[in-house]
Amino acid sequence: MTESVEIHVLDHKVRLLQPEGGFRTSLDSVFLACAVPAKKGQRVLDMGAGVGGASFCLLWRVECLVTGVEIQASHADLATQNIALNNKEGMAEFICADITQYAGGPFDHVMCNPPYLEAGSYTPAASEERATALGHTELTVKDWIDAGFKNLKSGGSLTIIHRADMSDKIIAGLGKRFGAVEIIPLHSKAGQAANRVIIRAVKDRKTPAKLHAGIILHEENGQYTKAADAVLREGAAIE
Numbered sequence: 501m502t503e504s505v506e507i508h509v510l511d512h513k514v515r516l517l518q519p520e521g522g523f524r525t526s527l528d529s530v531f532l533a534c535a536v537p538a539k540k541g542q543r544v545l546d547m548g549a550g551v552g553g554a555s556f557c558l559l560w561r562v563e564c565l566v567t568g569v570e571i572q573a574s575h576a577d578l579a580t581q582n583i584a585l586n587n588k589e590g591m592a593e594f595i596c597a598d599i600t601q602y603a604g605g606p607f608d609h610v611m612c613n614p615p616y617l618e619a620g621s622y623t624p625a626a627s628e629e630r631a632t633a634l635g636h637t638e639l640t641v642k643d644w645i646d647a648g649f650k651n652l653k654s655g656g657s658l659t660i661i662h663r664a665d666m667s668d669k670i671i672a673g674l675g676k677r678f679g680a681v682e683i684i685p686l687h688s689k690a691g692q693a694a695n696r697v698i699i700r701a702v703k704d705r706k707t708p709a710k711l712h713a714g715i716i717l718h719e720e721n722g723q724y725t726k727a728a729d730a731v732l733r734e735g736a737a738i739e
Contacts, residue, residue: 503519503520503521504517504518504519504520504578505517505518505519505520506518506585507525509525509529509530509553509557509732510530510557510560510732510733510734510735511732511733511734513560513735514553514556514557514560514586515582515585515586516551516552516553516556516582516585517551517578517581517582517585518550518551518578519551519574519575519578525550525551525553526553527732528613528661528696529550529553529554529557529613530553530554530557530731530732530735531661531686531696531698531731531738532554532611532612532613532659532660532661532698533553533554533555533557533558533561533611533735534557534558534561534731534735534736534737534738535611535659535661535684535698535700535737535738536558536609536611536657536659537609537657537659537700537737538558538562538564538608538609539562539564539608540562540563540564541563541564541565542562542564542565542608542609543564543565543566543567543606543607543608543609544558544564544565544566544567544607544608544609544610544611545566545567545568545569545604545605545607545609545610545611545648545651545652546558546566546567546568546569546611546612547569547599547602547610547611547612547644547647547648548569548570548571548599548612548613548614548615548644549568549569549570549575549576549579549594550570550575550579551575551578551579551582552568552578552579552582552583552592552594554611554613555568555579555592555594556582556586556588556592557735558611559586559588559591559592560586560735561735561737563591564591565591565592566591566592566593567592567593567594567595567604567607568592568593568594568595569594569595569597569599569602569604570594570595570596570597571596571597571598571599572596573596576594576595576596577596579594580593580594599612599639599643599644599647600639600643600646600647602647602651603650603651604651605650605651605652605653606651606652606653606654606656607651607652607653607656608653608656608657609652609656609657609658609659610648610651610652610656610657610658610659611658611659611660612644612648612658612659612660613660613661613662614639614641614644614660614662615639616662616663616666640669640673641660641662641666641669641670641673642669642672642673644660644673645658645660645670645673645674646673649677649678649703652703653703654703654704655702655703655704655705656702656703657700657701657702657703658674658678658700658701658702658703659698659699659700660698660699660700661696661697661698661699662696662697662699663695663696663697664685664686664693664694664695664696664697666697667683667697667699670697670699671699674699674701677703677704678701678702678703678704678705679701679702679704679705679706679707679708679709680700680701680702680705680707680708680709680710681699681700681701681709681710682698682699682700682701682709682710682712683697683698683699683709683710683711683712684697684698684699684700684712684714684715684738685697685712685713685714685715686698686714686715686717687714687715687716687717688716688717688718689716689717689718689719689720690716690720694714698738715727715728715731715738716728
């Protein structure tokens with residue numbers, strides 16, 4: 501059994517068991533969840549769910565139905581334990597599977613936080629578990645988008661958070677299958693280039709793309725801005 505520790509996000513509104521070593525729930529999971537335009541009762545697929553960080557942040561904000569797919573059995577098991585920890589019985593389920601093989605749709609929304617290093621672009625970690633978390637087998641960002649497309653209903657949304665320098669690959673991966681693309685840069689401080697980006701798109705939509713002003717995370721003194729604080733503490737939706 502994987503040794504675990506309990507952490508808290510959304511100002512202790514969400515409790516998460518996660519492995520002592522390896523995977524770590526990050527702020528990116530919180531921002532991802534807050535960018536998903538889910539409504540009450542809708543079905544959401546969390547691809548590469550880890551221990552359910554994004555899933556439970558979304559469920560705190562919206563009473564929807566979340567299915568998390570995670571390739572590592574130990575993480576999927578912890579995510580399942582986190583259902584009871586957050587009193588979300590009947591609203592979430594976690595499945596150990598490869599996202600490229602999973603077909604449980606159609607979902608109203610798909611969200612994912614793909615590994616920031618694509619397969620073949622990094623030196624594998626000494627830990628097999630860590631290496632899997634980094635590379636998720638041999639997938640590219642387009643593989644993640646393809647898996648999302650397969651499981652989405654027509655008119656459903658795909659939301660991705662990734663490194664800003666991967667924006668071109670994400671846009672290319674969306675192709676003509678998605679439209680109404682929204683690009684939301686995340687800047688560490690004002691005047692700095694974005695280091696993260698949230699990209700939302702709608703399946704089978706032809707609406708032109710929109711580039712938002714983005715969100716600045718930190719003031720000059722290092723404290724979170726009001727906009728970032730609203731997301732990280734209150735789980736406010738990113739419209």
